[in-house]
Amino acid sequence: MGFKGKEASSFFRDFLDECGGSAVIDGGFATELERHGADLNDQLWSAKCLVSSSSHLVRRVHLDYLEAGANIILTASYQATIQGFEAKGFSREEGVTMLRRSVEIAREAREIYHDRCTKDSSDFMRNERYRKRPILIAASVGSYGAYLADGSEYVGDYGDSVTVQTLKDFHRERVKILVDAGADLIAFETIPNKLEAQAYAELLDEEGIETPAWFSFSCKDESNVVSGDSIFECASIADSCRQVVAVGVNCTAPRFIHGLISSVKKATSKPVLVYPNSGETYISESNQWVKSSESEDDFVPYISKWRDAGASLFGGCCRTTPNTIRGIAEAIYGKVQDKCI
Numbered sequence: 001m002g003f004k005g006k007e008a009s010s011f012f013r014d015f016l017d018e019c020g021g022s023a024v025i026d027g028g029f030a031t032e033l034e035r036h037g038a039d040l041n042d043q044l045w046s047a048k049c050l051v052s053s054s055s056h057l058v059r060r061v062h063l064d065y066l067e068a069g070a071n072i073i074l075t076a077s078y079q080a081t082i083q084g085f086e087a088k089g090f091s092r093e094e095g096v097t098m099l100r101r102s103v104e105i106a107r108e109a110r111e112i113y114h115d116r117c118t119k120d121s122s123d124f125m126r127n128e129r130y131r132k133r134p135i136l137i138a139a140s141v142g143s144y145g146a147y148l149a150d151g152s153e154y155v156g157d158y159g160d161s162v163t164v165q166t167l168k169d170f171h172r173e174r175v176k177i178l179v180d181a182g183a184d185l186i187a188f189e190t191i192p193n194k195l196e197a198q199a200y201a202e203l204l205d206e207e208g209i210e211t212p213a214w215f216s217f218s219c220k221d222e223s224n225v226v227s228g229d230s231i232f233e234c235a236s237i238a239d240s241c242r243q244v245v246a247v248g249v250n251c252t253a254p255r256f257i258h259g260l261i262s263s264v265k266k267a268t269s270k271p272v273l274v275y276p277n278s279g280e281t282y283i284s285e286s287n288q289w290v291k292s293s294e295s296e297d298d299f300v301p302y303i304s305k306w307r308d309a310g311a312s313l314f315g316g317c318c319r320t321t322p323n324t325i326r327g328i329a330e331a332i333y334g335k336v337q338d339k340c341i
């Protein structure tokens with residue numbers, strides 16, 4: 001499925017229709033990489049695995065989420081930036097190659113998955129609706145705060161010296177590379193403040209980017225993103241951007257999601273997406289996630305309530321796994337077979 005020649009919004013509406021109205025996003029990428037043995041204690045975090053010797057792990061994680069029932073898989077580029085790669089001693093060209101590879105590896109995984117499904121359909125994939133579901137590759141773009149690798153994507157305060165222009169200049173090239181590499185969508189995710197949403201909207205316009213995008217914010221309660229800016233104002237910026245086809249929240253505690261869906265819906269009639277984290281809190285000093293008394297272990301039982309509240313795309317973020325995504329897919333598609341092979 002391609003968006004070329006179609007308006008971004010009608011492309012996405014068709015996709016959601018094909019999914020039956022609701023779609024499944026994948027789950028925690030870094031979490032699953034670590035489960036496969038990757039050591040991500042690094043400034044580049046999950047983007048560290050884009051070096052060629054680890055690309056098999058990235059492909060493996062994409063396949064895990066496809067097998068769990070995802071309609072949309074996010075690339076390993078969340079914390080991948082030319083600036084970040086250069087700071088680690090890679091050349092500019094190597095940085096560009098790794099960004100491109102993030103999209104290519106996801107596309108390879110989709111092909112492998114489709115191939116398996118076709119070959120093994122008669123025995124293993126009896127649920128037609130699930131087997132024939134559309135699958136999109138969303139290029140992940142993490143915030144400037146993610147590049148800083150100091151936890152500021154959960155605080156959202158970049159200081160007075162960082163302006164909309166700083167942020168546009170920071171993101172410009174990587175967004176163009178990801179688009180050129182053939183992503184179906186751009187997932188601007190874990191956006192911590194209004195400033196960065198504004199920068200993304202202007203960037204898409206200035207560069208004449210036609211690839212559909214979503215804006216997803218990380219929030220600290222039912223009505224504010226982590227910086228304290230209101231989700232209503234943030235979602236309003238997304239609403240007025242032509243290329244934005246869905247708006248929502250990610251890497252946010254499950255207990256805030258219901259209220260946030262209502263707040264986002266007040267600002268936009270675009271499809272609403274939610275992919276919460278496990279409800280644990282990230283401690284940047286120790287680089288660890290800790291359970292709080294309010295942590296929720298499993299938000300899958302809420303999916304139908306969130307759907308009733310008006311959301312139409314559901315997945316998981318940090319500390320969620322293919323099990324969560326399988327649960328979501330079953331809530332949406334009915335029983336899913338374990339694997340294609």
Ligand code: MET
Nearest residue numbers: 028029030074078190251
């Ligand atoms: C800190 S939010 C991270 C989002 C990214 N897509 C990931 O799952 O790794």
Ligand SMILES: [Zn+2]
Nearest residue numbers: 251277317318
């Ligand atoms: Zn996350």
